[in-house]
Amino acid sequence: MQPFKIRILGCGSALPTLKHFASSQIIEVRDKTFMVDCGEGTQIQVRRARIHFNKIFAIFITHLHGDHCFGLIGLISTLGMLGRTAPLHIYAPKELGPILKLQMDFFCNGLEYEVTFHEVDTSVAGIVYEDKSVIVKSIPLNHRIACCGYMFSEKPTLPHIRRDMIDFYRIPECYRNNIKNGADWITPEGEVIPNNRLTEPAAAPRSYAYCSDTKYLPELYKLVYGVNLIYHEATYCSENENRASLYYHSTAKQAATVALNAKAKSLLLGHFSARYDNENAILNEARNIFPNTYLANEMSVFDVE
Amino acid sequence: MQPFKIRILGCGSALPTLKHFASSQIIEVRDKTFMVDCGEGTQIQVRRARIHFNKIFAIFITHLHGDHCFGLIGLISTLGMLGRTAPLHIYAPKELGPILKLQMDFFCNGLEYEVTFHEVDTSVAGIVYEDKSVIVKSIPLNHRIACCGYMFSEKPTLPHIRRDMIDFYRIPECYRNNIKNGADWITPEGEVIPNNRLTEPAAAPRSYAYCSDTKYLPELYKLVYGVNLIYHEATYCSENENRASLYYHSTAKQAATVALNAKAKSLLLGHFSARYDNENAILNEARNIFPNTYLANEMSVFDVE
Structure with missing residues (x-):
């Protein structure tokens, strides 16, 4: 079976901590390497994970909070210094376009590869990217500003x-x-x-849903039904449910409920609030509802099975 | 004697490495905490160094290459989340103004403190900041784009x-x-x-000169003459002197020559190229000319004596 791997580069939330980097993951599926989110310090983590920078084909940004996109300009700039020639595709809410353009015009003068910006409509569940073997769909989320998750799915292969x-x-x-x-x-x-x-028969096609950031969406499970692995933000435990709702985030219990209703095979939690020194309380809360739950952690690799 | 400390947050150069962060330092002098340069990941390093974020009074940016300023927007954003109310002063080449404004307008909506931008003319040696006990002057450098170092000097105190x-x-x-x-x-x-x-008599006033990035400037010593501690970039060893010149950087020998001619007390080297696994060759080359030389390193603290 071909690899379908999720590498965690960062799974913290907005405030910097000694433990976590801001959000970013690498998704290796079939012959493609994608990145989802690109918080500050992501390029450092790419180096640390010994990922070949130039293998990154496209970057999907969920929303325009700094902890999900401030690393983009640094990564684009570094790819230029590393001699990239292949285009880089960026999928993001449209408001990023002019900001990125101004930064690139100033900081990335003479870049020898093309950065192709694709506007994503975060309000609909639609196809964002497709090639012969993989399809990526947007998953509308509710995080006050325009925000969507992304579902990465293998296409069925011939027997x-x-x-x-x-x-x-x-x-x-x-x-x-x-x-x-x-x-x-x-x-x-x-x-x-x-x-x-x-x-x-060929192996059944697999899928991975990345859902960050969002308040609890009771109907979300329908959009990711039958997914193999779902990453769902779990910024807080239930004791902070009101805070989660106030800031449009989710609790571990809510994340597990989505995974349970979606009949997902496994659940990966992340986007941990800086208030938790260790996230075992988050893990235990989720496992009470959905036993096959794991904590994201920098440099961890999860297979989509 | 009041403390006058330099804390290294990052001393790497443009490409990310496993060893170094991009350029940033904290300067604590008299009752003030300044930052000079703010590469990507600086806020992570501030946390790691256990520096109180809100003590940072002003940030001085030498030039607008990403490894010296891409961490600014993340730091500004984090200071807002941490409840800062005191103004933050940013001193930088004027081209940063509109870029920062666009980013802040979008990402830092509702910030409860003021960010005051001060344009620095990098082409002249002039007073950039002054209060009752400290003075900061620009040091024109030659790095192809507008670039200056900064000299932090105590004012004389009464006996x-x-x-x-x-x-x-x-x-x-x-x-x-x-x-x-x-x-x-x-x-x-x-x-x-x-x-x-x-x-x-009171202790003699002390001074610290931060010189990064620049090609070798044979006359630079005149602007920093008698400085206690000079930080001078030493991206390369002499074997890469041509490369240093091509990219408007300096070798360890050139940095040491500036310190020697300036009759500095000590020399601190940094901005190391990613090609060096360890920087002892850089250190040794400099010490042959100027023995009282030290290597910058993340989390190291140097007293200005």
Whole structure:
């Protein structure tokens, strides 16, 4: 099975702490490397994680709070110094466009690669990016300012051909693609061998939903239903539920409820408030509702399974 | 003697490394806390150094390359979240003004303190800031774009009164300020006690020059002559002298030559190129010319003596 990995570069919230960097993750799926969010210090974390800077194909920004985008100009600038030539695609709420342009015009003079800005309508669930093997959709969230999460999904792949059956029936090379695409085989004697005896189904396509930042959305689960892994912000424990609501954030219990209702396989929590010295209380609160829960942590890697 | 301390928050150069943060220092002199330069990640380092964010009175930016100013907007934003009410003064080349304003208008809506922007003319050596006890002057440098260093100097203080002499001559309280300001004392018998028998000279005022980034300037020493501590960038060793010149940077030998000619007491080197795994070669090269040389390093503190 091809890798589908989530690397945590930062999972803190707005205030700097000794423990966490601001939000950023790397998503490796099929042959692509994406970044989601790019808080201050992200380029330092990319170096620390030993990720090849120039492999980053596109960056998806959820919303325009500093802890999710202040690292962008530094990263763009560094990619230039590292000799990048391939375009970099940035998907973000449209208000980022003019701010980034002014910064780049001044600080990134003579950049030898193109930065292509794609406006994202955060108010709808729609396709933001698509290639032959991956699709990325926006997930509208409610965080006072325009904000959306992103769902990264593999596209279904063709079934695998069973080598033993191909050999047994002496099916010629030129016909194998037809079989991959669903054709049966008719032997010289006229016997029909149904496709499902000649192939094995491909692994089910996997998906990862990144949901940060948002107040609790009871209907959110419908947009991420059946997701393999969901990252949901859990800035607070339930004892701070009022504060969470006031600042348009979620509690661990609320994050777990979304994962439970979505029938997700696993839940990853992050965007921890600076008030928590350790996040075990957050973890335990979520596990009471959704046992297969994990805490994000800088440099951790999670497989989407 | 009052403290005069330099705290290194970052002393790397443009590319992120596992070892160094981008340029930033804290200067504590008399009752003031200044910052010079504010590269990406500076607010993380302020936290790490356990410096009280709200003590930072003013920030001096040398030039508008990202590794010297990309941390500014994040720091300004964080100061707001921490409830700052006192104004923050920013001294920088004028081109930063509109860029910072656009960012602040968008990201720092509702900030409850004032950010006062002061344009610095980097082409002249002039007074940039002055209060009752400290003076900050610009030091023109040559780094292709507008760039200046900053010299932080204590103002001379009044001499200390000798308690033993005051008691011996029974000099009344109301006259002591006159003596501090240079007056002699005339005894009831008409004897003149000269001021220098009643006082001890105050410690000589100290100064710190921060010179980054610049190509080698053979005349620079004149502007920092007699400085106690000079920080001079030493991006490269002499083996990369051509590269240093090409990118308007300096070698360790050149930095040491400036310190030697300036008759500085000590030299602090920084702004190390990412190509050096350890900077001992840089240190040794400088010490051959100017023995009292030290390497900057994140979280190190240097006293200006």
